[in-house]
Amino acid sequence: MIIDLQNLRVWKNGQVICSVDALAVQPGERLLILGGNGSGKTTLLRLIAGLETEYTGRRAVQVDPGQCVYIHQRPYLFRGSVLSNVLFGLRARRFTKPAAEPLALNVLEQLGIGQLAQRSVSRLSGGEIRRVALARALVLQPRLFLLDEPLAEMDADGAAAVLQLLADMRQATILIASPTDLPAHPLADDYRSWELGGSIPIAGQSGEAANDSRSSGVIQNPNTDKRRTKYGRDS
Amino acid sequence: MQLLWDGLQEAWHLVSTGDALVMAAAGRTLGISVLAVVLAGSIGLPLGTLLARRSFPGQALLVTLCRAGMALPTVFIGVVCYSIFSRRGVFGPLNLLYTPWVIVIGELMLALPIVVSLTHGAIQALDYRVSETAKTLGAGLLLRWRLYVSEARIGVSLGILTAFARCVTELGIAMMVGGNIAGRTRTLATATALETGKGEFGRGLAMGLILLLMALVVMLVMARFARQEET
Numbered sequence: 001m002i003i004d005l006q007n008l009r010v011w012k013n014g015q016v017i018c019s020v021d022a023l024a025v026q027p028g029e030r031l032l033i034l035g036g037n038g039s040g041k042t043t044l045l046r047l048i049a050g051l052e053t054e055y056t057g058r059r060a061v062q063v064d065p066g067q068c069v070y071i072h073q074r075p076y077l078f079r080g081s082v083l084s085n086v087l088f089g090l091r092a093r094r095f096t097k098p099a100a101e102p103l104a105l106n107v108l109e110q111l112g113i114g115q116l117a118q119r120s121v122s123r124l125s126g127g128e129i130r131r132v133a134l135a136r137a138l139v140l141q142p143r144l145f146l147l148d149e150p151l152a153e154m155d156a157d158g159a160a161a162v163l164q165l166l167a168d169m170r171q172a173t174i175l176i177a178s179p180t181d182l183p184a185h186p187l188a189d190d191y192r193s194w195e196l197g198g199s200i201p202i203a204g205q206s207g208e209a210a211n212d213s214r215s216s217g218v219i220q221n222p223n224t225d226k227r228r229t230k231y232g233r234d235s
Numbered sequence: 236m237q238l239l240w241d242g243l244q245e246a247w248h249l250v251s252t253g254d255a256l257v258m259a260a261a262g263r264t265l266g267i268s269v270l271a272v273v274l275a276g277s278i279g280l281p282l283g284t285l286l287a288r289r290s291f292p293g294q295a296l297l298v299t300l301c302r303a304g305m306a307l308p309t310v311f312i313g314v315v316c317y318s319i320f321s322r323r324g325v326f327g328p329l330n331l332l333y334t335p336w337v338i339v340i341g342e343l344m345l346a347l348p349i350v351v352s353l354t355h356g357a358i359q360a361l362d363y364r365v366s367e368t369a370k371t372l373g374a375g376l377l378l379r380w381r382l383y384v385s386e387a388r389i390g391v392s393l394g395i396l397t398a399f400a401r402c403v404t405e406l407g408i409a410m411m412v413g414g415n416i417a418g419r420t421r422t423l424a425t426a427t428a429l430e431t432g433k434g435e436f437g438r439g440l441a442m443g444l445i446l447l448l449m450a451l452v453v454m455l456v457m458a459r460f461a462r463q464e465e466t
Contacts, residue, residue, distance in 0.1 A: 065373070088369075092372060
């Protein structure tokens with residue numbers, strides 16, 4: 001499996017802000033994480049993305065760092081044009097400009113915002129910002145894709161375009177956090193719903209793994225070491 | 236009031252006739268300040284970013300020292316430079332005293348704390364999503380740091396401008412370690428002090444006004460540059 005979490009607790013200022021007994025995700029799976037406000041959906045995605053460092057329990061994510069992309073609930077676009085944003089990750093991967101630009105423009109086209117390529121990000125609407133952030137991540141063809149409420153502020157056409165693009169990424173494992181079900185759409189059926197707070201058994205082992213992990217106790221993660229979290233938290 | 240008017244007329248006369256001494260002093264002032272600020276920028280931008288993005292023992296102390304360093308009096312830097320570069324000083328054998336180079340070094344000491352402190356502040360104030368987004372998109376350290384400076388451009392360029400403003404108008408360093416030697420180390424500030432000291436208030440005022448004008452032009456050029464960046 002690509003993600004395996006057991007007895008996981010994410011801490012902030014001495015309080016547990018996200019708690020997962022067991023979650024296993026197979027490669028290529030599509031998972032919809034449901035939960036109300038404050039249930040820890042965002043924290044869970046951030047943990048899987050490696051952005052949360054204070055946790056206890058088992059967190060196994062079998063993917064190279066560059067292969068996992070997380071999109072914030074309210075995405076941040078870097079100053080400059082839409083195109084320069086979509087090119088950012090490709091630049092990080094040392095693509096040359098002639099090689100990267102057609103890829104970027106193609107993704108923008110597929111998301112229905114090809115005409116915005118040269119526009120400054122300061123003149124985009126909320127829905128457009130979301131699509132640009134999606135394009136910026138999609139162009140990297142990540143193996144693991146973590147989306148925090150990607151369809152908020154998006155009209156029906158936009159949501160359908162996004163679902164179609166995600167469906168086309170056959171190789172990718174996709175996790176979507178949302179407070180509500182996905183909009184009615186044939187492609188939304190691909191997603192397995194999972195309520196945060198509950199536990200899902202690992203496929204084929206119906207419930208036993210979850211019990212096992214409970215009895216085995218909490219595995220201390222070295223990342224909870226105070227020095228590690230205080231020094232070198234960011235760069 | 237009459238004095239100010241005389242100064243304005245004299246300044247106009249000096250600029251319009253292209254007075255060789257004044258022009259040379261103006262050029263030297265600009266050259267020394269630009270060089271000092273470029274050096275301060277190439278050290279201060281990475282250092283400020285480092286202080287804003289990494290926690291390590293002594294980091295808070297370094298930030299406090301840099302902030303305190305923004306208030307360094309130029310005469311104090313002048314004395315320190317003098318003691319280092321005078322014949323009996325550590326760098327005495329380099330024979331740099333009373334050359335423009337030692338003024339550059341002194342002004343670098345003046346500019347560096349300003350650039351570091353304001354860069355640190357501007358980058359620390361960035362939205363937390365900037366670094367997270369860059370990381371999740373796979374950006375390496377160099378690309379991330381360039382991104383931080385670019386995202387914090389307003390605060391960072393303000394730091395550079397402030398440093399330049401202090402360097403171009405400073406008197407203490409140029410006077411003490413430059414020596415106000417005509418044709419070699421005379422800057423507009425030391426020339427202003429000299430002319431005023433000689434009782435040539437009009438010329439002194441004129442020099443001061445030219446200095447002011449020069450600082451104003453640089454600020455306007457930078458402001459325009461920053462606006463173009465915006466779009």
